Amino acid sequence: MDATTEQLHGHRSLQHHFENMEQQREAGTLGMWVFLVTEIMFFGGMFLAYTLYRSAYPQAFASASNHLDITLGALNTGVLIFSSFTMAMAVYFTQTGKPRPQVICLVLTLLLGLTFLGIKAVEYHDKYNDHLIPGRLIPGRPFGPEVAQEGDHDPHKLHLLPGATVRQVELFYWIYFAMTGMHALHMIIGAGLLTFLLIFSLKGRFDPEYHSPVEVIGLYWHFVDIIWIFLFPLLYLLGRHLEHV
Amino acid sequence: MKPIESFEIPEPSKVNYINAQYGLKSWLLTKDHKRIALLYLGSITFFFFIGGLYAMMIRLELLTPPGDFMQSATYNKVFTQHGIIMVFFFLIPSIPATLGNFLIPMMIGAKDLAFPRINLLSWYIYMLGGVITIYALLAGGVDTGWTFYTPFSTTFSNTYVVAAGLGIFVNGFSSILTGLNFIVTVHTMRAPGMTWFRLPLFVWSLYATSLVMILGTPVIAITILLLAFERLAHVGIFDPALGGDPILFQHLFWFYSHPAVYIMVLPSMGVISELIANFSRKNIFGYSFVAFSSLAIAVFGFLVWGHHLFVTSQSVYAGMIFSFLSFAVAIPSAIKVFNWTATLYKSSISYDTPMLYALGFIGLFTVGGMTGLFLASLAVDVHLSDTYFVVAHFHYIMVGGALMGYLGGLHYWWPKISGRMYPEGWGRFSALVIFVGFNLTFLPQFVAGYLGMPRRYHAYPPEFQVFNVLSTAGASILGFGMLIPAIYFVWSMRYGKHAEANPWHLPGLEWRTQSPPPTENFAVTPIVTWEAYEFAPAEETEVVGKFRPEMERI
Numbered sequence A: 001m002d003a004t005t006e007q008l009h010g011h012r013s014l015q016h017h018f019e020n021m022e023q024q025r026e027a028g029t030l031g032m033w034v035f036l037v038t039e040i041m042f043f044g045g046m047f048l049a050y051t052l053y054r055s056a057y058p059q060a061f062a063s064a065s066n067h068l069d070i071t072l073g074a075l076n077t078g079v080l081i082f083s084s085f086t087m088a089m090a091v092y093f094t095q096t097g098k099p100r101p102q103v104i105c106l107v108l109t110l111l112l113g114l115t116f117l118g119i120k121a122v123e124y125h126d127k128y129n130d131h132l133i134p135g136r137l138i139p140g141r142p143f144g145p146e147v148a149q150e151g152d153h154d155p156h157k158l159h160l161l162p163g164a165t166v167r168q169v170e171l172f173y174w175i176y177f178a179m180t181g182m183h184a185l186h187m188i189i190g191a192g193l194l195t196f197l198l199i200f201s202l203k204g205r206f207d208p209e210y211h212s213p214v215e216v217i218g219l220y221w222h223f224v225d226i227i228w229i230f231l232f233p234l235l236y237l238l239g240r241h242l243e244h245v
Numbered sequence B: 001m002k003p004i005e006s007f008e009i010p011e012p013s014k015v016n017y018i019n020a021q022y023g024l025k026s027w028l029l030t031k032d033h034k035r036i037a038l039l040y041l042g043s044i045t046f047f048f049f050i051g052g053l054y055a056m057m058i059r060l061e062l063l064t065p066p067g068d069f070m071q072s073a074t075y076n077k078v079f080t081q082h083g084i085i086m087v088f089f090f091l092i093p094s095i096p097a098t099l100g101n102f103l104i105p106m107m108i109g110a111k112d113l114a115f116p117r118i119n120l121l122s123w124y125i126y127m128l129g130g131v132i133t134i135y136a137l138l139a140g141g142v143d144t145g146w147t148f149y150t151p152f153s154t155t156f157s158n159t160y161v162v163a164a165g166l167g168i169f170v171n172g173f174s175s176i177l178t179g180l181n182f183i184v185t186v187h188t189m190r191a192p193g194m195t196w197f198r199l200p201l202f203v204w205s206l207y208a209t210s211l212v213m214i215l216g217t218p219v220i221a222i223t224i225l226l227l228a229f230e231r232l233a234h235v236g237i238f239d240p241a242l243g244g245d246p247i248l249f250q251h252l253f254w255f256y257s258h259p260a261v262y263i264m265v266l267p268s269m270g271v272i273s274e275l276i277a278n279f280s281r282k283n284i285f286g287y288s289f290v291a292f293s294s295l296a297i298a299v300f301g302f303l304v305w306g307h308h309l310f311v312t313s314q315s316v317y318a319g320m321i322f323s324f325l326s327f328a329v330a331i332p333s334a335i336k337v338f339n340w341t342a343t344l345y346k347s348s349i350s351y352d353t354p355m356l357y358a359l360g361f362i363g364l365f366t367v368g369g370m371t372g373l374f375l376a377s378l379a380v381d382v383h384l385s386d387t388y389f390v391v392a393h394f395h396y397i398m399v400g401g402a403l404m405g406y407l408g409g410l411h412y413w414w415p416k417i418s419g420r421m422y423p424e425g426w427g428r429f430s431a432l433v434i435f436v437g438f439n440l441t442f443l444p445q446f447v448a449g450y451l452g453m454p455r456r457y458h459a460y461p462p463e464f465q466v467f468n469v470l471s472t473a474g475a476s477i478l479g480f481g482m483l484i485p486a487i488y489f490v491w492s493m494r495y496g497k498h499a500e501a502n503p504w505h506l507p508g509l510e511w512r513t514q515s516p517p518p519t520e521n522f523a524v525t526p527i528v529t530w531e532a533y534e535f536a537p538a539e540e541t542e543v544v545g546k547f548r549p550e551m552e553r554i
Helices: A021-056 A060-065 A070-095 A098-127 A165-202 A212-237 B024-028 B032-062 B070-106 B116-139 B152-156 B161-188 B201-233 B246-279 B289-302 B305-309 B314-329 B330-344 B353-376 B378-384 B388-420 B424-450 B460-495
Strands: none
Touching: A021 A060, A021 A165, A021 A212, A021 B201, A021 B246, A021 B305, A021 B378, A060 A212, A070 A098, A070 A165, A098 A212, A098 B070, A098 B378, A165 A212, A165 B024, B024 B032, B024 B305, B032 B070, B032 B116, B032 B152, B032 B388, B032 B460, B070 B116, B070 B161, B070 B201, B116 B161, B152 B201, B152 B289, B161 B201, B201 B246, B201 B289, B246 B289, B246 B305, B246 B330, B246 B388, B289 B330, B314 B330, B314 B353, B314 B378, B330 B353, B353 B378, B353 B388, B353 B424, B388 B424, B388 B460
């Protein structure tokens, strides 16, 4: 940043309790990093549960993994990684003061985020059709209905590996829905934040001296992507080498 | 730039943060950290009295051995609600959200916290969580104990578990936002010259508290969320019938809830460090040790949760490690106690009300901490687990520790907050009443618990009656003692003597502006050229504004 402190002082976006734009930007960035730490701890509880039950029921987790759509999962991973790239470019164009490409990048990021949510919705719908939604999350539609009455033997299409039970597969699917659902909620919030950024960008609120909202929301967006980067291999890929019985 | 002589308090202006604006809207939409602190002060006092009412009901029931005052099911709800209200809605926000909110910007020479809007938002979230919880209490209450152990809470209890859990879940975000705000503020908003090692120890301890808040609270949030889903949708991470593990709940719960004890007591320790140094008019003994012991407590505090699981199926080896680590956390705590005591040595102590609370804290916290070591010992814990010994132990920390610090701090900074003095005579009297009442309430519980009286029962064998009568008598005295400050604080707001800018004649930055402070805290951004607790010679400290120039070193 080449502007001196005097020039920065009195920027229209400077809040009264900060001395200068630099201090305001630092506070905003640190605030987001601290918030992301809390997010790590929040998801950490679920990652712990995943680790615990994966080590307790490896066969059930492998059986359950086989029912996830690896193509859609991989596609979604690509979509998110690309959205992180467009987000990073949006930050770059804001910092260098290029409003047009900045707006284009924000729109692209938003569209990619919505694409992810759309594909996720398709996946959830497949799980609904396959009776793979655990417990009473959907009232009146229990997990694997034909099988539940017959006890824990091999159900009609779960293809359980030896040692796995339906209950354990159901537990996997609860963890799957809890983790991906919480991730999707974060994506929805992220899409809302991007919309705000877009509105403010179109109003021309950001310039090379005031770009911290773009930067800070960018951090959040990357974080949500990283969560998915962990979820994809843990839920979709691990244990797939154990072929169907 | 020439350093401004910030010791010179500018001509007291008639305008301060309280009368700067009028009307309900100016309070409910304020972004001033001082006004938000007062909003918090009012609301946590409200919750404190609700929690206190439940405490009184518990003590009334336990006055006699049979369960005659209420049914066992009612009793379960009463102690649960006492715990939930006191822990989540009084103790955790108490010092950080009121004194911390008010003082951190003033102590570091800032105009406000880094995120004033988030600060206001945290109060609204707190109130929303409070309203949901009160709904749960009014709709029929909750009976799981404040610990919400599964599978009772998920499968068997037919009370308002989800509503109460939701209240705590929502309230957690207020705690997270407060912690986040404090951390960013201390990092980025310090006045020129206010280096880390010039920070008052109160700021250090709140910084450590904030670390615990941001690292621990999200874990309880996800735990409660999973518990609520488990109860509503019959999906099971914690239910053994569904392949889950109830011990996982206990691990996740205590991963937050043990450090939560440090959220309660660390700020209190910060207050005590201020009081001990300032009322003995001496620099604190071993500043950096006291500062770093706060961080050490915050870090070690995260590694000891397993001592709540000694009597579960937790592995013996894990138990041994958790036992060792729980002993280890006593070291930084003891460093503080020894350093406070060493500060008192050969100092000029004045026994004003805040100092009485501080001295009380040292004794009570020591008892609470030492009895904690009994419970951290594997074999002894088997005998003492779930007895009144545990109840007495954590009340010595939470009431004897956290509450004493809170009351001491409230008296100490009351002149700054309200611009009025509290009545000193009544202050000392109530401090004494509270100290006596507190010990009479909880000392007998150690004995009753050691002899085998279990907690959470509404009836007990007659041989324990003598301890319970003593305890109930003590609780009455304690309750009476609490009413006195509640009355005179309100009284003093209108009729108290006007406070000067620096009524205690102290060097801290918060005393170098008028009382009550202006909205911007300081007329000009101060430039700090002195160390923390840098006292001038006694004969000069009496005159406000005169004792700075010769101390100017840089």
